[in-house]
Amino acid sequence: MEKQVKLLQGNEACVEGAVMAGVRFFGGYPITPSTEIAEGMARRLPLLGGRFMQMEDEIASMASIIGASCAGAKSMTATSGPGFSLMQENLGYAYITETPCVIVNVQRGGPSTGLPTKVSQADTMQAGFGTHGDYRAIALAPSGVEEILYQTIEAVNLSEMYRTPVVLLLDEVTAHMREKVMIPSPEDVDVKQRRKPTVPPDWYKHFEISPTGVSPMAAFGDGYRFNITGLTHDQVGFPTAVSSEIVAMLDKLRDKIVKNAEDICDYELTEMDDDPKVAIVSYGIVARAAKQAVMMARDQRLKVGAVRPKTIWPLAVNRLRKLLKPVRKLIVAELNQGQLINMIKHHVDRRHTEIIPLQRYDGELITPAQILNKIKEVKHHGTQV
Amino acid sequence: MELKSDVIHQYLRPKKKFPHVWCSGCGLGVILGSMIRSIHSLDIPKDDVVVCSGIGCSSRLPVYVDFNTLHTTHGRAIAFATGVKVAKPRLKVIVVTGDGDCLAIGGNHFIHACRRNIDITVILANNWIYGMTGGQFSPTTPTEKFGSTAPYGNIEQPFNPCDLAISAGASYVARSTVYHVDQLDKMITGALNKRGFSVVEVLSNCHTYFGRLNKEGDPVTMLNYFKKHALPVQAWDKVPEEKRAGKFVTGLLHDVEKDEYCDNYEKLVERLQAKMESK
Numbered sequence A: 001m002e003k004q005v006k007l008l009q010g011n012e013a014c015v016e017g018a019v020m021a022g023v024r025f026f027g028g029y030p031i032t033p034s035t036e037i038a039e040g041m042a043r044r045l046p047l048l049g050g051r052f053m054q055m056e057d058e059i060a061s062m063a064s065i066i067g068a069s070c071a072g073a074k075s076m077t078a079t080s081g082p083g084f085s086l087m088q089e090n091l092g093y094a095y096i097t098e099t100p101c102v103i104v105n106v107q108r109g110g111p112s113t114g115l116p117t118k119v120s121q122a123d124t125m126q127a128g129f130g131t132h133g134d135y136r137a138i139a140l141a142p143s144g145v146e147e148i149l150y151q152t153i154e155a156v157n158l159s160e161m162y163r164t165p166v167v168l169l170l171d172e173v174t175a176h177m178r179e180k181v182m183i184p185s186p187e188d189v190d191v192k193q194r195r196k197p198t199v200p201p202d203w204y205k206h207f208e209i210s211p212t213g214v215s216p217m218a219a220f221g222d223g224y225r226f227n228i229t230g231l232t233h234d235q236v237g238f239p240t241a242v243s244s245e246i247v248a249m250l251d252k253l254r255d256k257i258v259k260n261a262e263d264i265c266d267y268e269l270t271e272m273d274d275d276p277k278v279a280i281v282s283y284g285i286v287a288r289a290a291k292q293a294v295m296m297a298r299d300q301r302l303k304v305g306a307v308r309p310k311t312i313w314p315l316a317v318n319r320l321r322k323l324l325k326p327v328r329k330l331i332v333a334e335l336n337q338g339q340l341i342n343m344i345k346h347h348v349d350r351r352h353t354e355i356i357p358l359q360r361y362d363g364e365l366i367t368p369a370q371i372l373n374k375i376k377e378v379k380h381h382g383t384q385v
Numbered sequence B: 001m002e003l004k005s006d007v008i009h010q011y012l013r014p015k016k017k018f019p020h021v022w023c024s025g026c027g028l029g030v031i032l033g034s035m036i037r038s039i040h041s042l043d044i045p046k047d048d049v050v051v052c053s054g055i056g057c058s059s060r061l062p063v064y065v066d067f068n069t070l071h072t073t074h075g076r077a078i079a080f081a082t083g084v085k086v087a088k089p090r091l092k093v094i095v096v097t098g099d100g101d102c103l104a105i106g107g108n109h110f111i112h113a114c115r116r117n118i119d120i121t122v123i124l125a126n127n128w129i130y131g132m133t134g135g136q137f138s139p140t141t142p143t144e145k146f147g148s149t150a151p152y153g154n155i156e157q158p159f160n161p162c163d164l165a166i167s168a169g170a171s172y173v174a175r176s177t178v179y180h181v182d183q184l185d186k187m188i189t190g191a192l193n194k195r196g197f198s199v200v201e202v203l204s205n206c207h208t209y210f211g212r213l214n215k216e217g218d219p220v221t222m223l224n225y226f227k228k229h230a231l232p233v234q235a236w237d238k239v240p241e242e243k244r245a246g247k248f249v250t251g252l253l254h255d256v257e258k259d260e261y262c263d264n265y266e267k268l269v270e271r272l273q274a275k276m277e278s279k
């Protein structure tokens, strides 16, 4: 089949990606600005023999997709701020039970009901640390409609490969804007499946500590008859209070993400080849403005670059440090009061690199002109950079 | 004749570290036995049974039995079970839950599952109290009874779980107690056999908290209470209102045929696929 070109809204691209990645169960509850994803799944899934369920709330939505995944289905939900908050307890259950599933959070202004129809990136931290306890999250952050399609596929793939929930962090603008999308033909899409056990049922351990750090996963009805619990458990899946087993379980949740961070996380670089001393870090919709600002700055012979993490949890820290080594002044632009900036501060050598915030949280976008102004302001201060 | 306990042993987890977490004399063990006998009597393969639960003493039950078991978060078992069932409708999905788990924190999921009439069996262990957290009053604690958070007596009105299930749309609703074991086996077997949402409310003794806080004593005293105050539905329907006072009705209270959720979804898919083929 040939590649198809379509004009799609971000939320529609997410539906296309989900279907291509093999999602066949969706449980959700309507909320602006994510509703088009539920509507799209309600249309598409029954045609493919899949199942769409409108649940009674987001708590149930999250529960249903975990249940479906335990039964072997690739599953997904989509929501926004208030719904994402309601999902947190069961999201934690997905982390501790290592159950693959995808949660799309189309960010809007908060806290609480906040700004339902306005753009925001104020759930950046929540996407990584929203539920209680120790765990490591994966959260992807596309910045355009076509990328939403590909990152939805990637989110499903990562959830299957690492047996973990994956958050796809969109925002009101990317979710609702329309762009040209090249829809790949199915044979060009790399679709991953969770590893199934090969051992006989008697030997099966649902949470086995394996060399890859990820346990094979049987589904209910496959003949394995195992226990899944949200209590801290041993490798077989029974509740435990033994120190060594507690630590082993928590280390496993951490290590499978941390040790693979450099594989999971990817960056898009703009004009970073000539070692600019001023750069912008931003993600999602803001990174588009940053890219534009860099182009405008270069036209004015200002040496500036931009780094965009495509995955904000986890960051590939080693690569980030290397990338930012020549940078003396780093602008961190985001649609909140400063969340990404704290992660960046944590990883960058601040004796060497000054970190400068550019924040907007009035429900409007940061414009390229705003970023360009910041670049000029930064350039005029202090040393020749 | 096979001993009741022999059957049970065939279904307990060989690898599970016993002893269990329950107080000795707790009614929950009787419910575990009854559930196993009912599954056994229907010859349902272990591999096809999924037992889900929330959090509570009652919700610990799945961990001990040799099926596919999903011990979830407090109140949410029915929502998890819904995902399991819809993703793999051939599985026999059972939810074991408590009065707090099912009717307080999980009340919304319960009524919506009734409304959908999805083919899941709920075994609701009603001990009128929050056992696991130490005896706080629950949505079924009778007015004036004591709980650790109702030290002067409960001023709230309790739910009647069976009435709630019937009015919310469940297709099979029954009540029994841990004293009336033969009836309980029958009710659970009937529920498992029903295509649709089925609820069996089982009155169960939590002597450790409800019994102690209300001076209603040890397991035997509490079982005697169930024995004396249960009125089978056949008798209940005949006696005048005054004779029902202080008693509760047991047996099969509601059994109707209606469309089941997974069947309806399957029909929808078939209809859409036929339409696509004819295009």
Ligand SMILES: Cc1ncc(C[n+]2csc(CCOP(=O)(O)OP(=O)(O)O)c2C)c(N)n1
Binding pocket: B055, B056, B057, B058, B059, B074, B097, B098, B099, B100, B101, B102, B125, B127, B129, B130, B131, B132, B133, B138, B206
């Ligand atoms: C979200 C959440 N809130 C509160 C609790 C604490 N909690 C655990 S069990 C329980 C009550 C259980 O009562 P019930 O469902 O009646 O079961 P029983 O222990 O009586 O069998 C509560 C409140 C919890 N685990 N999770």
Ligand code: SF4
Binding pocket: B021, B022, B023, B025, B026, B027, B028, B057, B058, B127, B131, B132, B205, B206, B207, B208, B209
């Ligand atoms: S606290 Fe009550 S419900 Fe819990 S095990 Fe003990 S007797 Fe049973």
